[in-house]
Amino acid sequence: MSIIKPNIVLRKQVLIYDLEFNAIQLFNMTDVLIICALRDEYNALLQTLDGETSWKEEIVDGWTVAKAKIESPSGTLSLMATWQNFMGRDQAIASTTSLLQQEKNRIKCICMTGICAGRRGKVHLGDVIFADRLWSYDTGKSVVIDGVESFQGDQLQFRPNPKILQRMQSFNLNEANWLNLRPVYSLDYQEKWLLSQLIEGNKPTDNEVFRTYCPSFPDVIKRLRKRNWITAQGFELTESGLEEATKLKEENLFGLPNDPDFSLHIAPIATGNTVKEDDQIFNHLASRDMRKVLGIDMEASGLAALGEILDIPVIISKAISDYADTFKDDTYRHFASRASAECLIKLLINCADLILDRKESNELIIEDSIAPHTTLINELSNLYYDVNSIRSIWVKSGGKPSDISNMSNISDLWFELIHKANNGSNVTINDLVKNMLIDFPKNQSLQQYL
DSSP states (O other): OOOOOHHHHHHHHHHHHHHHHHHHHHHTOOSEEEEESSHHHHHHHTTSTTGGGTOEEEEETTEEEEEEEEEETTEEEEEEEEEOSSOSHHHHHHHHHHHHHHTTTOOOEEEEEEEEEEOBTTBOTTOEEEEEEEEETTOEEEEEETTEEEEEEOOOEEOOOHHHHHHHHTOOOOOOGGGGGSOSSOHHHHHHHHHHHHHTTOOGGGOTTHHHHOTTHHHHHHHHHHTTSBOSSSSOBOHHHHHHHHHHHHHOTTOOOOOOOOOEEEEEEEEOSSOOOOTTHHHHHHTTTOTTOOEEESSHHHHHHHHHHHTOOEEEEEEEEEOSSSOOOGGGHHHHHHHHHHHHHHHHHHTHHHHSOGGGOHHHIIIIIIGGGHHHHHHHHHHSOSHHHHHHHHHHTTOOGGGSOOOSOHHHHHHHHHHHHTTTOSSOHHHHHHHHHHHOTTOHHHHTTO
16 A cells, blocks of 8 residues: 655645646736836826726735736737836836846836926927937046046937837827816916016906916916016016017917927937936937937836846837926826826737737637646656756757756746747657656656657
8 A cells, every 4th residue: 555645745736736826827927017107107007098997906026016908909918017116217127127027027018108308399298209219318437638527428229129119100199088188288388378468568367368378377477487587576577578578479479379289209218317407408418419319217228228138128108297497397297197108008009919929928828838738747846856857857858958947946947848848949848758758657647748
């Protein structure tokens, strides 16, 4: 009579549990990881796809993440999103790396959505930029020549996948309900309207359309005084204010033009590690061969570099919330966050066929790799239950030693190897079984896989 040792029974139970867990994990596989720099950008993302009915929050290794699925003609994309604790490249790389490790390299695309500063005159508040190039503009060295310090920047740049870039260039927004969230009048427009009233001698508060054209009156007054265009007390034009109002009147004989309509731009974004309040920053960048840059942020190039190292495509969608100067317009912040998120989601749908590897899709992995071979993986884990023996049988069957990952969980390791064998590896399942039968010639479980 044979005696089954309790530890062997326990080990089998654990292995079965691990296999079931792995299968569940594959059903929940994440295709696209979306990183937001700040919580409000993340909140705006969660308003897409019908909001709470589509996004479900959960905890992954201590991180609060939201998951959703989007349908496309090419299949279903699984999304996972989170936000950083702080702004900046280092935080973006750290957050992304942590979640990539949890997903065991299943991520097929890394994205970022949120806000950035834009180049005044080339973009308008609320406009979205899809990055076609990314720079770290503050990477380089400072040199002192003849007592004069200057900065020599490294012209290292990152580009998105060329096929994804082509989809960006052919992007068509069409009609979208969320566009109605866009503020009707920017603070810049309200400033001009107020100046046009003051030069005519009108008291803005007496104008019947005052609340329509200048709904942010207190903020506008602060801005005009900061520019020294009106007196510190009251609403009288200063000398420079009168000059500006006169110029404005001469340039707009038929009335003030409305703010430009929403636009989407395919253009470079430059990344720096500090918040910029410098209305000359884009001119400085242009002098350093970055003349086409339309946006500045604090994270994107870090993700692009990480994606390049890991060979994972990176998509950056940012919307303009300010012009990198001291005159912020926070009325656009929420809309900009929402606009960048909405455009990213639609782009992902358009790029689904490029992101989804059909041979590696969730459905095929489950159907072709897991279901038929669960029993085999269980048996292999019992027969070859340490890394050295697994490496030996794998190499004997025609595999490379480097194919063997340094995993402590043996079922996970066999899970990975069987997946490789089933999807184009030099080693086939038949090769493995034949060589295993040399070691275990009477094993009937193995024989059925020949």
